[in-house]
Amino acid sequence: MDYFQALSAIIRPIRACNLPHTLEPMKALLTAMGSPEKSLKRVILVAGSTGKGTMAHHLALKEALKIGEFVGLYTSPHVNIFRERIMYFAADARLHTIQTDDVIAGVEVILDAAKRIDYQPSTFEATTALAMWWYAKNHIATAVLEIGLGGRFDAVNAIPHQVCVFTPIELEHAAMLGGTLESIAWHKAGIIQPGCEVFTLPQSPEVMTVLEREAAAQGTQIQPYPDADTIQHRMSLVICENRRILIDGGHTPKAGAYLIKQLNTPGLGNIRLVERRIAVVIGMLRDKDAAGYIANFDAPNVHLIYTSPGGDRALTANELAARYTPKHATQSIIPDLENALKSLIDRPETVFIVCGSLRMASRTREFFGVIPPHLLEESRRTRELFEGDSYRERLKPD
Known part of the structure; x- marks a missing residue:
């Protein structure tokens, strides 16, 4: 298949009624692919409503300059081309994008794994799996991953991670995430795992209450994000x-x-x-x-x-x-x-x-x-x- 046939093969839009309520299918898909996510040793997840992509770019570049190694950057949706979703920063601050041949090869691996476990992944699940496959192929050990929708049951949350960063959380995707600001915050707070470092930009009192409750349940604390003034808005x-x-x-x-x-x-x-x-x-x-x-x-x-x-x-x-x-x-x-x-x-x-x-x-x-x-x-x-x-x-x- 060619590049656009590969894209077509993984396009499976998700409707509100089909929103996942478990991470098990995504974990099973990754396992069937040989667990490529295990090549990552340090993972930062970014969730929120506003500025997620900007924050993810900021963090990935900052990490690459600090450690002098490739740092994966996974964001969504794309603006113009699908390949924008899966990139990495090099130590010289140059941004590299997955190439079409790798998309084709990775999709073939995903389709084979999905067939063996009798599962049809959504577009986002397949794309997340593709990113993990490509980072493993390129021996990338650190990555910044942007949550797609919500957080608790988002495919990205199936990736083990050590750091969570929250950008401002607002009333959005209400039909899929429960209809209230508190329910939306609950979905996003689900990325907090035991032992995670957790940072946030300023939030409303309602949102902070939900985040702090989740952090306490996971045995961690929320800290203000320290470099908020250094984040450059992308336009x-x-x-x-x-x-x-x-x-x-x-x-x-x-x-x-x-x-x-x-x-x-x-x-x-x-x-x-x-x-x-x-x-x-x-x-x-x-x-x-x-x-x-x-x-x-x-x-x-x-x-x-x-x-x-x-x-x-x-x-x-x-x-x-x-x-x-x-x-x-x-x-x-x-x-x-x-x-x-x-x-x-x-x-x-x-x-x-x-x-x-x-x-x-x-x-x-x-x-x-x-x-x-x-x-x-x-x-x-x-x-x-x-x-x-x-x-x-x-x-x-x-």
């Missing part, structure tokens, strides 16, 4: 027609607030949003707190452009507009994302932001040529595999 800056266009994939209320805060700091040229006219193109998914996110941009100097990132989980532009009516900002609706992006070229504002979901970031990076030309076709074909008709067909009940 793309595009220059098009002499205009600065900022692309961000955050999608929670705290992510929106943090984006505004970052844009007012010297790191991005001290844009000072309050003194500028701003156009914000927003597209979001159905299970996100759209009103809480958009409220961060509701100011007299802002024009909101509601659009849609596309895909089965996306809100239409009109549905998004119905979620929030601005009190101060002006607004317009442009249903098609490409048309919304084209409209920025002739708008009168001086600052432009495209945000609201990773799908928005993905398609916008393609549109403005942020992706290297040799990866553009891979990005488009990957998006079709994970968002196209065949993917939607697999979402239907068996």
Whole structure:
């Protein structure tokens, strides 16, 4: 099989009704593969709602520079190409991505193991297993792994680990994780294991109560994360027609607030949003707190452009507009994302932001040529595999 056939072979989307409530199938899959996760001697897990990927990158780079060895970095979902999920930092701070031949070889191992134990892993389970196989193949002993959904029953939690780091936990994926902030925190707190070092960024009192209860049950304590001020928010800056266009994939209320805060700091040229006219193109998914996110941009100097990132989980532009009516900002609706992006070229504002979901970031990076030309076709074909008709067909009940 070729690379895209390998990807297609492991695409098995998970529905809320099928969310795992045990780690045993994932552990069985790894065992059938020869337990590649045992090659890892130090593992850091990152869970939360906001900034997980940013924290994971920060920690992996920090570890690589400290120990002078390769450090695995496993994150999800991908922005443009699937292979972004499985990487490692070298001691010189260069980031290396799994190659297509290794994806093919690893998927063959996974499919063989799954067949022998009569189990069909989800996309995320198979991808996690692929990462473990690749790290073992490359003799990587340290890795930073980002939790995908929740934590307690997430495939990544099947990997033995020594350190847990929590980023801010918010009300998200409510349908899958119990519907309340406390239930979501309980799922995420499940990554705490006996003997783990546990660190957290600031949390709400409700969340801290849940985390501290879990830590006490596991015989450990929670410490404040010590280097919070050194974490650099990841976003793309595009220059098009002499205009600065900022692309961000955050999608929670705290992510929106943090984006505004970052844009007012010297790191991005001290844009000072309050003194500028701003156009914000927003597209979001159905299970996100759209009103809480958009409220961060509701100011007299802002024009909101509601659009849609596309895909089965996306809100239409009109549905998004119905979620929030601005009190101060002006607004317009442009249903098609490409048309919304084209409209920025002739708008009168001086600052432009495209945000609201990773799908928005993905398609916008393609549109403005942020992706290297040799990866553009891979990005488009990957998006079709994970968002196209065949993917939607697999979402239907068996």
